[in-house]
Amino acid sequence: MGVKxxxxxxxxxxxxxxxxxxxxxxxxxxxxxxxxxRRVFEAAQQLNYTVDVNARKLRSKKINTIAVxxxxxxxxxxxxxxxxxxxxxxxxxxxxxxxxxxxxxxxQQSASWSNDYGFARRADGxxxxxxxxxxxxxxxxxxxxxxxxxxxxxxxxQPGAGHSVGSDNAQGAYExxxxxxxxxxxxxxxxxxxxxxxxEFRDRYDGYARALRENGLSIDDDLLADCFISRxxxxxxxxxxxxxxANFDAVFATADLPAIGAMQVLQKQGRRVPxxxxxxxxxxxxxxxxxxxxxxxxxxxxxxxARALVDALDRMIANEPVEPVRVPTRLIVRESCGG
Amino acid sequence: MGVKxxxxxxxxxxxxxxxxxxxxxxxxxxxxxxxxxRRVFEAAQQLNYTVDVNARKLRSKKINTIAVxxxxxxxxxxxxxxxxxxxxxxxxxxxxxxxxxxxxxxxQQSASWSNDYGFARRADGxxxxxxxxxxxxxxxxxxxxxxxxxxxxxxxxQPGAGHSVGSDNAQGAYExxxxxxxxxxxxxxxxxxxxxxxxEFRDRYDGYARALRENGLSIDDDLLADCFISRxxxxxxxxxxxxxxANFDAVFATADLPAIGAMQVLQKQGRRVPxxxxxxxxxxxxxxxxxxxxxxxxxxxxxxxARALVDALDRMIANEPVEPVRVPTRLIVRESCGG
DNA sequence: TTGTAAGCGTTATCAT
DNA sequence: ATGATAACGCTTACAA
Numbered sequence: 001m002g003v004k005x006x007x008x009x010x011x012x013x014x015x016x017x018x019x020x021x022x023x024x025x026x027x028x029x030x031x032x033x034x035x036x037x038r039r040v041f042e043a044a045q046q047l048n049y050t051v052d053v054n055a056r057k058l059r060s061k062k063i064n065t066i067a068v069x070x071x072x073x074x075x076x077x078x079x080x081x082x083x084x085x086x087x088x089x090x091x092x093x094x095x096x097x098x099x100x101x102x103x104x105x106x107x108q109q110s111a112s113w114s115n116d117y118g119f120a121r122r123a124d125g126x127x128x129x130x131x132x133x134x135x136x137x138x139x140x141x142x143x144x145x146x147x148x149x150x151x152x153x154x155x156x157x158q159p160g161a162g163h164s165v166g167s168d169n170a171q172g173a174y175e176x177x178x179x180x181x182x183x184x185x186x187x188x189x190x191x192x193x194x195x196x197x198x199x200e201f202r203d204r205y206d207g208y209a210r211a212l213r214e215n216g217l218s219i220d221d222d223l224l225a226d227c228f229i230s231r232x233x234x235x236x237x238x239x240x241x242x243x244x245x246a247n248f249d250a251v252f253a254t255a256d257l258p259a260i261g262a263m264q265v266l267q268k269q270g271r272r273v274p275x276x277x278x279x280x281x282x283x284x285x286x287x288x289x290x291x292x293x294x295x296x297x298x299x300x301x302x303x304x305x306a307r308a309l310v311d312a313l314d315r316m317i318a319n320e321p322v323e324p325v326r327v328p329t330r331l332i333v334r335e336s337c338g339g
Numbered sequence: 340m341g342v343k344x345x346x347x348x349x350x351x352x353x354x355x356x357x358x359x360x361x362x363x364x365x366x367x368x369x370x371x372x373x374x375x376x377r378r379v380f381e382a383a384q385q386l387n388y389t390v391d392v393n394a395r396k397l398r399s400k401k402i403n404t405i406a407v408x409x410x411x412x413x414x415x416x417x418x419x420x421x422x423x424x425x426x427x428x429x430x431x432x433x434x435x436x437x438x439x440x441x442x443x444x445x446x447q448q449s450a451s452w453s454n455d456y457g458f459a460r461r462a463d464g465x466x467x468x469x470x471x472x473x474x475x476x477x478x479x480x481x482x483x484x485x486x487x488x489x490x491x492x493x494x495x496x497q498p499g500a501g502h503s504v505g506s507d508n509a510q511g512a513y514e515x516x517x518x519x520x521x522x523x524x525x526x527x528x529x530x531x532x533x534x535x536x537x538x539e540f541r542d543r544y545d546g547y548a549r550a551l552r553e554n555g556l557s558i559d560d561d562l563l564a565d566c567f568i569s570r571x572x573x574x575x576x577x578x579x580x581x582x583x584x585a586n587f588d589a590v591f592a593t594a595d596l597p598a599i600g601a602m603q604v605l606q607k608q609g610r611r612v613p614x615x616x617x618x619x620x621x622x623x624x625x626x627x628x629x630x631x632x633x634x635x636x637x638x639x640x641x642x643x644x645a646r647a648l649v650d651a652l653d654r655m656i657a658n659e660p661v662e663p664v665r666v667p668t669r670l671i672v673r674e675s676c677g678g
Numbered sequence: 679t680t681g682t683a684a685g686c687g688t689t690a691t692c693a694t
Numbered sequence: 695a696t697g698a699t700a701a702c703g704c705t706t707a708c709a710a
Contacts, residue, residue, distance in 0.1 A: 018697045053461050055687035057393040059702050080428050089419050092445045104443045106431045260629045287626035290599045357681045394703035397686050
């Protein structure tokens, strides 16, 4: 309890060396003899000593911490977009390997990343996951750049912007829709948001459109259903499609959650998946394998994504040039598309 | 980029006061005149100043950071037990409200001195989520106590241990199994691990046993299937049950993941859920609402859990006495149990 | 109410 | 290779 923590002076005394030598020994400085290093480590272990990271950070000016800001709450019960979970896990793992501490924060809507939260000096850089709106995000990001805080954002991939890492959304969607067409589907509904406030979804729409075009199919506005990325949204969108008598034999959703909602509504209305309607989602949430039928989907490679994000941030912190990264996706065929 | 950060001395000079006054003004000390406070804030804003948190932490010895250590990897793809996700989210939210930064770390198996206790000075206290084995956990926890590091663990609730917060596992299981019995089920299989290495699962078994006993049913060892908390485990366990010709009309699983696996195997083998076999899980993962049929389950209240964990840690940090907390569960009846 | 000055526990810069 | 000693930027007695 009230035990005073040992300092490097205590270790020095026990090991019979100076405090400076203790510091050197513990920070792997080559300028210290094996014999002394051994004695120091022994003493440290004996006293259960660990370096005071705050003193170290203050003095060395290296913080060795990155912050992950998650700013997309789906709803009350799901404070985090489920896709971000394995991504966060992968970031924690890889950043840990690289020796970074990771601060995680759920951002409120209102927060302006730079000022309100004041990450300055708490982290060497920021990884941004999720944004409600593209313009809003741009404004906030500029604030960060203004104060010289390195940051990377997940999602869209912009040609000029090194701080952007995202999946190859257009290609992933293209492959999914192409697969549906190969299965003989001709009237493929698009569930998603093609607005400009989420460029990554826009990219998925482009992939959808290209697949249709290249196969001689035209885009039918009646098959475009606007929805965001919740299960309820997907359910409502498909219900709306059915209600207005749209004729479709497949559904491509820009995320797994709405795809699952879509399947549930279809089944409830007596349409068999995949016999009557094929369904493909996007993300490959772990729950995709839990539905009946199991959901076919476009997997985003969270491990590669995490590496790209952390590596990019790493280089920005070191003031090295950074290129935007487009992470390949992979079509996972399960039962819901029927082949 | 290479701009040198302003210090409180710079603010002091600009505002025409001493550095100490700047510190006081910025840390909301009452002992500072409104006029001066205004000048200081103005100067700070003008120079884009923020306090160096590391210097502050070093000097004040208040770190205002808690660390969440997650040490249960289900497998490669799921680095985090899905139940911990909303719990982590709730912790991030509530701890943020309380003004704490949150360091999150996925713990590797390796139980080295520096790894386990390295967080000691980085955080005021530790929240431990998941442990591979009870004895292993006890060993680590004692080490933490030895160095005077406050910690709380999620899971088991031990009478004497203030640092334990968990669901009322026995009661939750009792209610679930009682519900099955009310529905007319008599041969209820138990999917889980009743070993001593996870006391919380042991508690769920006790609730199962009590419900049977109170309803005049006896425990049939043939209906006890050992499994851990993955979907694959649950699938294998039920497959085993069927293979050895066990006669059962319901399944109670100690977690949703094995419950989902169980449902999938049952359906694949031509048994209808819930007509032939009722299934109830435990956790209420968000995916529970995505299965067909939707999974009935025992919900753990992650919001209340997070509050209890953070509040307890808070009090331990402040050296106040802490009582163990048992968070109530709630039976969520969906389709998989048939009523 | 404000200023002065003494640390907090490191790392970095000199010497030796 | 090691030892003094000076920062790092802040908080907090203690004085005024």
